[in-house]
Amino acid sequence: MNNNNYNHKELAQDLLELGKFYFLNEKYDEAIKVLQKAQKFNPFCADIYYHLGLVYEAKNNLHNAKVMYLKATEVDSQFTLAQEHLDKLVGK
Amino acid sequence: MRQFAVIGLGKFGFAVVKTLAEKGCEVLAIDKDEEKVREASGFTTQVIQLDATDEDALKKVGAEDIDVAIVSVGENLEASILITLILKEIGVKEVISRALNPHHAKVLQKIGVDRVIFPEREMGIKVAESLVSPDILEQIRLSPNYEILEFTVPSSFTGRTLKELAIRTKYKVNVIAIRKKVPCINESGESDFKEEINLTPDGEDEISVGDVLVVVGDIKNIEALRKEK
Structure with a gap:
């Protein structure tokens, strides 16, 4: 069971790295697909939500971007970068 | 450089002072409330606590040399009208006043205000x-x-x-x-x-x-x- 969890986390991390690659190359739809998959394997990784937020914001889908940044800050309350993006979108 | 004055440091007036100061403008912030004046002093060096309905007090602080005055005294219609009138009479070049309703705006126009603003209405339109x-x-x-x-x-x-x-x-x-x-x-x-x-x-x-x-x-x-x- 523990081994299984560990594998899931690793898989999520690999998918996150792939998502980052797609994001940096402006392949936003591909990035969303792999990041959503990553999130299923590890729903407690704030970085995955942050990257989903970035991709949605880059696409100007601001509603989804806000939802993702909010999730990132819920998972990790010290995630300042996600908080900064959220504050900017909400208009603080 | 144009000299600005903001009279009334509620949320709107405070935002105007802060933005003007951040943009490097000379801005004089005025309110009769000591607490509000203290708060604004963090953003601009020229902060004065006075009752702006007092013409002599305004003259003493050199209000006639102001290029643009923004009157945002909140819910007090009488004060808003009186301050606008005094500022026009002492020769402030441009007076911008916040109106609370169309009747208030009409009175302000009659006494010679240069521009009337309805922040709540304008923001409401923008949000819609x-x-x-x-x-x-x-x-x-x-x-x-x-x-x-x-x-x-x-x-x-x-x-x-x-x-x-x-x-x-x-x-x-x-x-x-x-x-x-x-x-x-x-x-x-x-x-x-x-x-x-x-x-x-x-x-x-x-x-x-x-x-x-x-x-x-x-x-x-x-x-x-x-x-x-």
Whole structure:
């Protein structure tokens, strides 16, 4: 069971790295697909939500971007970068 | 440099003071409430606690040398009208007053205010428009028929150049800038993006997903362009 969890986390991390690659190359739809998959394997990784937020914001889908940044800050309350993006979108 | 004065340091007045100070303007902040004056002193060096309905007090602080005065005294109609009148009489070049309702605005106009603003009404219109058309990010009316509009590109534009889209010939609208979010790695090594603005777009510039076009033209033509799917 523990081994299984560990594998899931690793898989999520690999998918996150792939998502980052797609994001940096402006392949936003591909990035969303792999990041959503990553999130299923590890729903407690704030970085995955942050990257989903970035991709949605880059696409100007601001509603989804806000939802993702909010999730990132819920998972990790010290995630300042996600908080900064959220504050900017909400208009603080 | 123009000298500004903001009279009344409620939320609106405070925001005006803060923004003007951040932009490097000389701004005199006035309120009769000591607490508000203290709060504003964090942003601007020229802060005075006085009752602005007192003409002599205003003259003593050199209010006649002010170029632009913004009167935002909140719910007190009488004070707002009186202060506006005093400022006009002592020779302030431009007086901008916040009105609470159309009757208040009418009185302000009659006593010679240069500009009346309705912050709540204007923000209400902006919020409603953003709800109806979420793709519109900024709208500046140049005249009843012309405007500058910032909007997110429709999906059919992505991957095509401005030349291919032929916006100017097809819609008689000029693209004056393209805003892009460019993915990057920031100084801390984290994924992020930076905003880039192309102020001299030409025919070869390709539109990407999420780009924002800044266009100028006839309102009807811009509307037709925006409705393009």
